[in-house]
Amino acid sequence: xxxxxxxxxxxxxxxxxxxxxxxxxxxxxxxxxxxxxxxxxxxxxxxxxxxxxxxxxxxxxxxxxxxxxxxxxxxxxxxxxxxxxxxxxxxxxxxxxxxxxxxxxxxxxxxxxxxxxxxxxxxxxxxxxxxxxxxxxxxxxxxxxxxxxxxxxxxxxxxxxxxxxxxxxxxxxxxxxxxxxxxxxxxxxxxxxxxxxxxxxxxxxxxxxxxxxxxxxxxxxxxxxxxxxxxxxxxxx
Ligand code: F6R
Numbered sequence: 444x445x446x447x448x449x450x451x452x453x454x455x456x457x458x459x460x461x462x463x464x465x466x467x468x469x470x471x472x473x474x475x476x477x478x479x480x481x482x483x484x485x486x487x488x489x490x491x492x493x494x495x496x497x498x499x500x501x502x503x504x505x506x507x508x509x510x511x512x513x514x515x516x517x518x519x520x521x522x523x524x525x526x527x528x529x530x531x532x533x534x535x536x537x538x539x540x541x542x543x544x545x546x547x548x549x550x551x552x553x554x555x556x557x558x559x560x561x562x563x564x565x566x567x568x569x570x571x572x573x574x575x576x577x578x579x580x581x582x583x584x585x586x587x588x589x590x591x592x593x594x595x596x597x598x599x600x601x602x603x604x605x606x607x608x609x610x611x612x613x614x615x616x617x618x619x620x621x622x623x624x625x626x627x628x629x630x631x632x633x634x635x636x637x638x639x640x641x642x643x644x645x646x647x648x649x650x651x652x653x654x655x656x657x658x659x660x661x662x663x664x665x666x667x668x669x670x671x672x673x674x675x676x677x678x679x680x
Contacts, residue, residue, distance in 0.1 A: 444653065444666075445673045448680060452641050455677040456485030459573070462637050462673060463490060464499055466571045472503040476572030476630070477531075478583075479508070479523040482639050483573060487530040494535040501537040507566055509574075509583035510624035511547040513597065521612060522547060545595065545623040552623060556595040563595070563629055572633035576640050579603050580648045580661035584624035591627040591659045598622055627665055636669050641677040649679045 449455040463486070466473050477483075493499045508527060517524035524544040532542050543562060549555035574582050579601055585592055586601045600608075600620055609615040630636070640649050652663035653674065659665075666672050 460489035476569035482575040512619040513621040569633040
């Protein structure tokens with residue numbers, strides 16, 4: 444594991460963008476695994492800035508996202524598809540058909556899980572996977588559990604996660620209670636993983652995840668077993 448401690452959120456975003464940009468430069472048709480949430484917003488802004496400066500070409504890049512709220516379609520401004528379009532996809536020269544986010548509004552969500560797993564398999568291993576971490580140690584929406592979930596599945600979000608996500612919604616009651624998420628195997632298959640955290644309140648959980656026992660009670664702790672993990676932190680260690 445490589446740990447990069449940064450002095451500001453801007454620096455964290457720039458260092459994380461460096462890692463993604465290097466991947467795109469080295470392999471223009473790379474597969475990026477992407478995350479939503481507040482932590483990566485600065486990283487996406489930095490990638491857009493570099494694209495605008497003529498330093499990054501997304502024309503052959505493909506992406507797969509980790510998760511989506513159940514019940515929200517891509518045109519809902521709280522959906523993760525909308526988030527990705529707004530923060531990154533609509534601002535760079537990526538082809539929308541090269542971007543994949545689970546469909547939170549599929550008529551049959553179990554069938555959507557199978558479809559997404561099949562799609563991930565056909566895409567091959569992500570060259571790099573960007574991750575945030577939840578206050579309870581979740582990665583994607585793999586919440587603390589008795590075992591590590593394998594493939595794409597539907598989860599009931601923990602109260603703590605619903606409460607943390609309420610900041611993005613007008614009414615706390617509007618926060619979806621279920622999500623569709625990649626499983627731990629899907630995530631661990633990436634060739635390289637970059638975990639970012641910048642919230643002081645995540646100090647304890649980041650310590651447990653990086654240095655505590657590997658346990659499904661702290662889903663991010665599995666990352667200790669990944670062969671190529673970089674952790675970019677601000678205000679956390
Ligand atoms: C989002 C995701 C989540 C977030 C986590 C942290 O796609 O997979 O695991 O990364 O909830 O969210 P923020 O960055 O908002 O603290």
